[in-house]
Amino acid sequence: MPRPPKPLDPTRSAAHWLGAELRHWRELRKLSQDELGALVHLSGDLISKFERAERPCKLRHATALDAALDTGGVLSRSVALAEAEMDNRSREMDNSPSRTTIPPRRAGAGGTLEGPLSAPEWNESIPMERRNFLAATSTALAAGPLLQLMNAAPAAAAPSVVRPADVEQIRAAATTLRSWDNLYGGAGVVRDTALAQLRWAGGLLNSSCPAPLKADLFSAVSRLATVVGASAFDAFAHDDAHRLFAFATSCAEEVDNWPLRAISYNLRSRQATWRGDPDSGLTLAELGLARADRLSPAERSMLHNARARALAKMGRTQQTLTSIGLSDDSFASVVPTDEGSWMAYYDSAQHHGDTGHALFDLALAGHPPQGALRRLRTAVDSHGDGFARSRTFSRTKLATLRMAAGDPEQALADGRTALAEVSQLRSLRANHELGELGRVAHRHRTIPDIRDLREQITSTVAV
Incomplete structure (x- = not known):
């Protein structure tokens, strides 16, 4: 046999x-x-x-x-x-x-120990009128380094006529690349592979497409652009990520796909907030919530979290708590079998992690930390191995908050585990979060084990 x-x-x-x-x-x-x-x-x-x-x-x-x-x-x-x-x-x-x-950093993107970059210009440089959507999108992408990267290696030409199998290939690529991104971070081979797949998929938008396939094609390309944008975000290629998320929004809006539109606005909001522009992050989250009646409970919960994280960075405590409450209410209505496949990631672990991150920022500003600690602990304990990076983010935040709250002994175990997990990732954002843990731990440097942890963190994020 x-x-x-x-x-x-x-x-x-x-x-x-x-x-x-x-x-x-x-x-x-x-x-x-x-x-x-x-x-x-x-x-x-x-x-x-x-x-x-x-x-x-x-x-x-x-x-x-x-x-x-x-x-x-x-x-x-x-x-x-x-x-x-x-x-x-x-x-x-x-x-x-x-x-x-690790893959070289982009000029001006900042090192792994630096804080988020200064806020970018969030006004689109190229108008995205629906009637000339394809031409405008091509111009917007060509304006930055993304297309240069995509053109660095030759790729097979897109077919002249779009087939159902082509759309399915884009969907499969997006699913696989997203799982890699969740497991390993957005740098390395994940990013290289994603760029080549997107170049081919984008070429299909200029191919002849049968009318019944148009919605599926634009939706599939929107999903793939979101995945590639998320990888770029994780690799600190922020200009590329910004353009790709806007591209994903335009593809979704071209075929009135409200769920994919919501997903792209969620990521655009999070990137803006992370880069130090929570005001734009708040605006983008609220744009994503437009016509919330067309979104599923998980999609609404996701966007309320993005809104909460922006508000927390702005120091608006009560509004942050209100947004978290709205997110909790939406999440309580989630029926997993009724959600689209693209929202399968948004489970209890993800929800607790996202809300815990918003409460983390409030806790650092003086709000009682118990709620953040409880939610982050739930996220760490609930994330499966398929979401290693998300688990590491929550674990690092948990250790950092315990350090800040004056509980270094409790923080030490999670800090050591987070250090080991980050070393398995290709994620500059994970390195940055680990660097924040090291900086907060500095106040407990007289404790030998904490001093040793800080030295290991410094060595890891400097590689």
């Missing part, structure tokens, strides 16, 4: 992503490795090595495999990513042979 194929781990590298995609499409077409090899004049053994990332797949082979499997060009795009990743690794080894490196 043949042994089952060895599981593949597409998160290890772009080459492993390519291998997993190759196996997926081969099995979807019900072909053995030998049968597929015969179609493209390669051995079955070489196909096996491609799938396990034991041999690099050349572009000419990927192009032939795309044609044989009718993938829409996904393997060709993955080859470009794998080659770019290998080049980056070679440069990193040449430049720093004795230490682990």
Whole structure:
């Protein structure tokens, strides 16, 4: 009896992503490795090595495999990513042979120990009139470094006519990339892969699209742009994230998709608040809540949290508490089976974490910390392994608040665990939160264990 194929781990590298995609499409077409090899004049053994990332797949082979499997060009795009990743690794080894490196920071993006950047201009530089939406969006993206990154590696041209399979591919890419982002953070291979997928998906907006597919296409591209924007946000590529979130909003509004519009405004609000402009964050959250009757309970709860976090940063205690109360009320009405698949992440752990983060800011300003501590503890204990980054954010906030509240011994255990978790992520935001813990812990530096924790934090966030 043949042994089952060895599981593949597409998160290890772009080459492993390519291998997993190759196996997926081969099995979807019900072909053995030998049968597929015969179609493209390669051995079955070489196909096996491609799938396990034991041999690099050349572009000419990927192009032939795309044609044989009718993938829409996904393997060709993955080859470009794998080659770019290998080049980056070679440069990193040449430049720093004795230490682990992270992707280089963007100029002006700030280091991992710095606070949020100064507020950006939140007025759109390019008008987004619906009648010339596609042209305006292309211009807006081209105005920044995002398109340069996306053009750095060649990608297969978008098909001239959009098919249902193309839309499904965008959806699948968004789902996979989002899970990677939640697990590992937005830098590294996650960001590189996301950019290539978005470039291809964006090209479909200029292809001929049958009328029945238009809503699905624009909705899928909106979802993908939101995912890529979130990865950029996490990697401190703030200008890219700002444009991508606006792009996601425009795609959603083009087809009157109110839930996706709400999701994009939620992220736009959070980014503005995080960057030190809570006034814009409040405005964006309230724009997302426009026609709240068209949103689900989870979507309303999510946006009330964004509003609460902006208000907390502005020091408006009572309004923050009112927004948290509205969020709690909406969340109490959530029926998971009635929510869209895109809101599946918004469970009890996420709700307690988001509301706990808003209360955290109030507690640092003098509000009683018990509510924040209770919600953050619930979030840490409830998050599954699939949301490692969210759990780390809440755990770091919990440790920081306990340090600030004069309970360093209780903070120490969570601080050590958060330190270990951050070292497994590629998230500059997680590094920043850890740096804040180190700064607050400074007041307890006479305690040997706290002093040791601070030294380890400094070493970690400086890498």
